[in-house]
Each structure stands twice: as structure tokens, then as C-alpha cells.
Amino acid sequence: MKKIILLVAVLFMAVASQAQTLQSLFEKYSENENFEYVSVGGNGMTVASANGNVAKSKNTGPKKKTTKILTLKAGADSQIMKAFEKELNAVLEAGKFETTLETRSKGESTFIYYRSLGNDNADQLIVAKTKTELSLIWESGKLGHGQMKYGISSTGDEDVLDEANLDKH
Numbered sequence: 001m002k003k004i005i006l007l008v009a010v011l012f013m014a015v016a017s018q019a020q021t022l023q024s025l026f027e028k029y030s031e032n033e034n035f036e037y038v039s040v041g042g043n044g045m046t047v048a049s050a051n052g053n054v055a056k057s058k059n060t061g062p063k064k065k066t067t068k069i070l071t072l073k074a075g076a077d078s079q080i081m082k083a084f085e086k087e088l089n090a091v092l093e094a095g096k097f098e099t100t101l102e103t104r105s106k107g108e109s110t111f112i113y114y115r116s117l118g119n120d121n122a123d124q125l126i127v128a129k130t131k132t133e134l135s136l137i138w139e140s141g142k143l144g145h146g147q148m149k150y151g152i153s154s155t156g157d158e159d160v161l162d163e164a165n166l167d168k169h
Contacts, residue, residue, distance in 0.1 A: 020091050022123065022138060026068055034072060034080055041066030041141070065141025072134045081134060088127070088136070097125065107131045 020028070030037035074081045097113035113125040119142070126137040 020087060020094075022091055022095060022125065025087060025091050026070055026136075026138065029070055029072075029084070034074060036069075036071040036073075038069040039066070040068075065139055068136075068138045068140075070136045070138075073132060074134075076129075076131050084134065092125075095123075097123070 026037070029035045030039075072081060072084055092113060095115060097115045099111060100114045101110070101112035103110045108130045109128075111127045113127070114122065116122050117140075121142050122140070124139045126135075128135045128137070
């Protein structure tokens with residue numbers, strides 16, 4: 001009996017260690033040739049496409065937030081789409097994200113998920129799915145709950161556009 005309990009405990013720990021984070025999910029698929037990946041924020045920007053081209057540039061501005069985009073172009077019934085969605089759902093459940101928006105229309109859907117990380121740090125994940133594409137847009141950074149949760153991603157020290165400034169361009 002003790003051996004069975006020990007075996008179950010070891011199996012449970014192995015399954016728990018396989019649980020991914022949002023970061024590890026993006027890292028895993030950013031190099032996959034079936035995905036397109038873009039990362040903007042922090043001290044630089046990285047753009048990688050499905051054909052393997054990678055471009056990097058430096059950004060000297062202060063680190064406010066990071067935005068990462070991961071896109072899979074595949075049929076909704078393809079094996080890779082099903083496997084990716086299964087992993088994504090496990091990450092969302094393990095990460096204790098709350099759904100803040102859900103829309104569905106004619107084979108398309110959009111979900112916005114949010115989680116607070118403390119000290120005004122938060123993650124916002126937008127999942128947009130069509131019949132042939134699944135895109136994840138992940139914003140992470142030091143922003144207030146209201147800004148991230150409701151999709152407002154500007155901060156008080158960013159440039160403000162008004163009609164007078166728009167007319168000058």
C-alpha cells in the first residue's frame with residue numbers, strides 16, 4: 001500500500017513539474033517554424049517569422065511593459081492547433097487568469113485574460129482565434145489593474161494625442 005501511495009505521489013509531482021508558465025509556452029513555440037513571434041519592450045525588440053528570419057533592434061527607453069505576440073496559422077482541426085490549445089488552457093488554469101472579455105461570432109472568438117502579479121504588475125493575455133489562425137498577445141508590466149483588465153494600455157507619462165497634434169501631421 002505504501003508503494004502505491006509513493007508511486008502516485010511521484011507521478012503527481014512529475015505531472016505538476018510539466019505544467020508550463022506563459023513564459024515557457026512562448027519560449028517553446030517562438031522557435032517553432034509553424035509560429036510567428038514578435039517581442040517588443042524592455043531593452044529591445046525581436047521579430048521572428050515562420051521562414052526563420054530574425055531581426056533585432058535596441059530601444060533605449062525605460063522599461064514599462066513587454067508585449068509578445070505568438071501566432072499559429074493552421075486549421076482549427078489540425079493536430080498542432082489542438083495540442084497548442086490544450087497547453088494554453090493548462091497554462092491559463094495553472095496561472096489563475098480571470099476572463100475579462102469573451103466574444104464569439106461566425107467562427108471567430110476573442111478572449112481577454114488578466115492576472116495581477118502584485119505591486120501594480122500584471123499580465124494581460126488576448127487570445128484571438130479564427131478558423132485558420134490563433135494569436136496570443138501578451139502584455140506584462142507595471143500597470144494598474146484597471147489599465148490592464150479593461151484593455152487600456154497607456155500610462156500617464158506617454159505622449160497624448162489630441163486633434164491639434166493630429167492635424168499637424
